[in-house]
Amino acid sequence: MSEMLEELQLEAIKEVLEVYPAKAAKSRAKHLGVDSPEGVKGACDTTRSNKQTVPGVMSQRGCAYAGSKGVVWGPIKDMIHISHGPIGCGQYSRGGRRNYYTGTTGIDTFGTMNFSTDFSEKDIVFGGDTRLKKALSEIDELFPLNNGISIQSECPIGLIGDDIQAVAKKHKSESSKPTIAVSCEGFRGVSQSLGHHLANDAIRDEVMTDTSARSDFQSTPYDVAIIGDYNIGGDAWATRILLEEMGLRVIAQWTGDATYKEMAIAPKSKLNLLHCYRSMNYISRHMEQEFEIPWMEYNFFGPSNTTASLRKIAEFFGGEIVANTEAVIAKYTKMTDEVIAKYKSKLEGKKVMLYIGGLRPRHVIGAYEDLGMEIIGTGYEFGHGDDYKRTKEDLSRSTLIYDDANEYELEQFVKKLRPDLVAAGVKEKYVFQKMGLPFRQMHSWDYSGPYHGYDAFAIFAKDMDLAMNSPVWSHTKAPWDKQEVGA
Ligand code: ICE
Numbered sequence: 001m002s003e004m005l006e007e008l009q010l011e012a013i014k015e016v017l018e019v020y021p022a023k024a025a026k027s028r029a030k031h032l033g034v035d036s037p038e039g040v041k042g043a044c045d046t047t048r049s050n051k052q053t054v055p056g057v058m059s060q061r062g063c064a065y066a067g068s069k070g071v072v073w074g075p076i077k078d079m080i081h082i083s084h085g086p087i088g089c090g091q092y093s094r095g096g097r098r099n100y101y102t103g104t105t106g107i108d109t110f111g112t113m114n115f116s117t118d119f120s121e122k123d124i125v126f127g128g129d130t131r132l133k134k135a136l137s138e139i140d141e142l143f144p145l146n147n148g149i150s151i152q153s154e155c156p157i158g159l160i161g162d163d164i165q166a167v168a169k170k171h172k173s174e175s176s177k178p179t180i181a182v183s184c185e186g187f188r189g190v191s192q193s194l195g196h197h198l199a200n201d202a203i204r205d206e207v208m209t210d211t212s213a214r215s216d217f218q219s220t221p222y223d224v225a226i227i228g229d230y231n232i233g234g235d236a237w238a239t240r241i242l243l244e245e246m247g248l249r250v251i252a253q254w255t256g257d258a259t260y261k262e263m264a265i266a267p268k269s270k271l272n273l274l275h276c277y278r279s280m281n282y283i284s285r286h287m288e289q290e291f292e293i294p295w296m297e298y299n300f301f302g303p304s305n306t307t308a309s310l311r312k313i314a315e316f317f318g319g320e321i322v323a324n325t326e327a328v329i330a331k332y333t334k335m336t337d338e339v340i341a342k343y344k345s346k347l348e349g350k351k352v353m354l355y356i357g358g359l360r361p362r363h364v365i366g367a368y369e370d371l372g373m374e375i376i377g378t379g380y381e382f383g384h385g386d387d388y389k390r391t392k393e394d395l396s397r398s399t400l401i402y403d404d405a406n407e408y409e410l411e412q413f414v415k416k417l418r419p420d421l422v423a424a425g426v427k428e429k430y431v432f433q434k435m436g437l438p439f440r441q442m443h444s445w446d447y448s449g450p451y452h453g454y455d456a457f458a459i460f461a462k463d464m465d466l467a468m469n470s471p472v473w474s475h476t477k478a479p480w481d482k483q484e485v486g487a
Helices: 002-018 022-029 064-073 087-092 121-126 129-142 155-160 164-175 192-207 235-245 260-268 277-291 302-317 320-347 365-370 385-392 407-417 426-434 454-469 471-475
Strands: 032-035 080-084 149-153 179-182 223-229 249-255 271-274 295-297 351-354 374-378 399-402 421-424 439-441
Touching: 002 022, 002 032, 002 374, 002 399, 002 407, 064 080, 064 087, 064 149, 064 179, 064 192, 064 277, 080 087, 080 129, 121 155, 129 149, 129 164, 149 155, 149 164, 164 179, 179 192, 192 260, 192 277, 223 235, 223 260, 223 277, 235 249, 235 302, 235 320, 235 454, 249 260, 260 277, 271 277, 271 302, 277 295, 277 385, 295 302, 302 320, 302 365, 302 454, 320 454, 351 407, 365 374, 365 454, 374 407, 399 407, 407 426, 421 426, 421 454, 426 439, 439 454
Parallel strands: 080 149, 149 179, 223 249, 223 271, 271 295, 351 374, 351 421, 374 399, 421 439
Antiparallel strands: 032 399
16 A cells, blocks of 8 residues: 555656656756655655755745744734835735734734835835834834834845945934844745744844843743744644643743743743744754753644653653643543544545645644544655654655645646645645645644644644535535546
8 A cells, every 4th residue: 555655656756747848857856755654765865955946936935034024023022023125025924924912012012013114116226224214213203112123124125235234233222122133135045944044143143142131030940932933823822831731931932922021031941942943943053052051842733742742841851840741641631532532533544735834844744643644745845954854753654755846746746646635825725725625724724723732633623624524525526536528
């Protein structure tokens, strides 16, 4: 059975490549492959990744600005993040990611607002520094409770060579509030991944160095920081509940529902808990080197991953934390067993193909498997070699691996492998739904969530069941179920 699946997967790659001109086929072949838990040297070891997308191809990737403003900086709620450049980037990156926060928007929190210097032709020709200066002072006048400003560069800024660092420095000295310029122009790098890195570097240089925020901090032996949880649909809140029940104190949440101060006090943590490795491994390594804080990766998708992660975290602290953790696991296992009992019979054996950004293509596998579902294909839009290496541990069968796949490839792979569910992003959603296939949006949880932790598993299971077993699919047919007419 597994051999048949592998054959089909290899055939799918071959068919996709046949259509390309020779040069493109040669290049794309390096990004596609098959791997399995037994595979000695499979696609997870060899796949080419983090390379420039072939020009002219419809990529699903984002840009450096998306990685910095949209992903890392945007969720810090009490700062104002001004998109420096034309209006579109700020507008398109506003709100869609669903990183929840508490506070009064427009007064002390600003997460869903769009601040922009709204560039026009004149600014491109004559430079935009004056416009930026004006915007910064307007911000302080209109929103006096902001706890700092970050300037997020869009493409034109780097092209025309404005000195935003100087503007930021001047504003910082005048306002005495953090003013942080990030040169995350969209054209830099090959995807949003460089934006994560640039954003981490700015946190390292501008926030970690601000010791005033942590000078009066009272430590406890159980202080942890959640790193790389963006609180999509409340994920970080669901995570926090479990860590607190274990007896740990969460002193910072990066960056979902975070404040500037939470960013600055993280060096006081005893252990950094890293959920999204891709977007925040840089700063975790930095804190390890600079402040000697160890970091640990964990995975809160589905009960199996959550339980294993809780035990790993507890082991670090030992003593009563271990006992507390076992009690937490016992308490929730009853509930998650009931969820599995309710949904497994309807979902067992269903085949899933995933295509997401830089973490979830491996992290969510276990959650599907807890429901008896099978992952037959997965890929990253912008994962690096270390992400693919980590993916291997999560594979349970022969799996098609695709890096930086485009619409054409995904469509062909789906037609060939015929999964029961496609779980990817909004750019893919309607393509597959129109093909008559159940689909779940795995970036912003399709208006649902949270998906992290035990309670959230009930939501995840219900969402997958709704997507797969909705009566709507009896009114439409996948292309391979249709009778050929007149052929
Ligand atoms: Fe990390 Mo969409 Fe988040 Fe990951 Fe990252 Fe992005 Fe979100 Fe996706 C993200 S930070 S926005 S877990 S950039 S869902 S890597 S692509 S898989």
